[in-house]
Amino acid sequence: MSEADKADCKLSSAKRSTVKRSLSRRSLLKASAAAAGAAIGSDVVRGFPTIWAQEIKDIELRHVGVSYSVVKAIGDQAAKDLGFKVTMQNLDTSAAINRFISQPDSVDIADLEGWQAKLAAKRSVIQGIEVKKIREFDNILPIFTKGEIDGHRIPRQGISPYEAMYIAKPNATELHDGVTEWATFLPQVYNADSIGYRPDLVGHEVTEWKDLIDPKFKGKAAILDVPAIGIMDAALSFESAGLIKYGNKGNMTKQEIDFTCEKLIELKKSGQFRATWTTFDQSVQLMAAGEVVIQSMWSPAVAAVRVKEIPCVYAPVNVKNGKEGYRGWCNGMGLMKHLSGKKLDAAYEYLNWYLSGWQGGFVGRHGYYSPVPSTAKKFLTAAEWDFWYDGKPAPSVINDPYGVPMEKAGTKRDGGSFLDRVKNISCWNTLMDEAAYMNKRWNDFKVA
């Protein structure tokens, strides 16, 4: 986007805010200040008019979401680059969505998963993001803008980010199928999740979900206890074992939910699960302390186990015979409805900064992906790019985002390259239509 276009954007947002709030003297003044700031936009460093830079230094953006997506180090870097204050606040998934919905004014940037974006739009707590104002929008991977990658259609079981991303009008409450001018959220980080296991104790290569429920691992397996996600991991396992064929794992019927939870209860009673886990640390602890040898897991958790010199593999569960596949997830940023004027402009700058590469490089070192790999690449070393994105053997030692050595030279990323992994995503994190019923049945499993 050119400098002039940007000035245009600021002008139009200033105009919009004047129209929205009744034409008070105060808002008029504010709007003209912003417009003036935007007008001299051409003669400044880093894209900010001098007046603009003066005005935004008192702005504070509160970015709220789960710890693996809303990271303090990223917020600190953004604040340094952008010149205003950024506060990162972490909550767990359910506390976060509750806060967005019940106290929307206490949040500026909501970090949303696809299904949360759907909910937030429905409850009218977010405003549409004008995609024209996102400089890198055209470079965002087609996973998000077309629902495909490399000629492969991204499956729509569960709520895919593409499906949750668009609304027809800035204040629409229903999702729109297909690209529009307005986005519910701007994807910032995503990955393909599978099973982590101890190769030394499992004894064979795991490529299928059914190993998670194999009686061989009785008392040594664990699954994730976030009902909406845990049930998907269970469903992938049951489908893999040939026990059931789901219409849509991401939106089960009551019968499918009953079958899945009954089966889980049966497995629990037979002592299959050593435990269930809810946080990243718990999963690392379970694996590192030898409590379990196989469990559904997140990629950086596998890395965290490996850093302790304990062998751990992230199973490549490529799609085969219409079964298996990774469970995908994606977090993106939503603009809360109360943002307006300068603060809204700052929020757009923040969103643009996110896609400009630094953050992409940072999350890349966690094993997560950026929606704009072309900018992230500039912030990764050639060795890091080869290892994380290209799936090639690491040319040298690979460090984690904080500079701690993580992988030896010569290791290959489990599951292979970016395309190998994302093209094998078979379902996405979701909120089912029958979520209330599913939750109830999940509680039956917990108390059984």
Next chain:
Amino acid sequence: MSRKNWFAWLYVTPLMLVLVPFFLVPILVVLVASVLETDGFGGLIPTFTLANYVDVLTSAQTFHLYSATLKFTTLTWLFTLVIGFLVAYFLVFHVKNQLLAISLFLICTVPFWTSNIIRMISWIPLLGKEGLVNSALLGTGLIREPIEVLLYSGIAVVIAYVHQLTIFMVVPIFNSMARIDKRVVEAAVDSGASRLDVMRLIIIPMSKSGIALGSIFVVSIVMGDFFVVKVMSGGGSASVVSAFYENVGVLQYPIAAASAVLLTVVLIVAISLILRTVNIRREITQ
């Protein structure tokens, strides 16, 4: 209004200033939410319904949840009572030097200088499959296979609760025992009462208020908790609160509110039963 009345109101004002906004109002909000319908997306529809209560009261799950929670409550109550009573008894009747008794009492509180969560999590490396307890037992040859039931089980939950809550028994029981006139005990012994009789006829009845207060703390904390159950059972067990916390997680507010109201009612009943065994007001103002 008489002067006396006016002062009475003045006295209760600070308490009211806390109770009304921070207790009464939230409870009323929960009560209202529990009789509304939801659109499934976190929105409340203002139509009166009792369906949430019917749902909660007729579900077998509610029964399972309450029996699980009551099991933890009873076990925790029993162990904290026995341990707490013995500790208090030792401090009051066996440590002759009062200064020493008070120092020992303060030492009991030392573990509480750190957070509940840390004290709970510290048990994990102790009780795990490759934990200290199992390693020690394996090392001495007492067992061949690690005892798995030590962690991520009901036992682990009760251990963590007892560790966290015994102090709530020690303090009130210590307090009421300290007020027992030692001469009464001496008189009983002089008249030929055995140690058991002294315990049965004097000390237990006279520590009743402390026991009741401690029990109220322990019972209400265990019944209102979900975190210890979640972590120490390794997610293998649920409690009343954890179940409705999950409902809040998917924005099913009315049903969660109905469960919360039910729990409040159950707790009120439990606490009034405890209070029936002892006249707290008399015992405290004595």
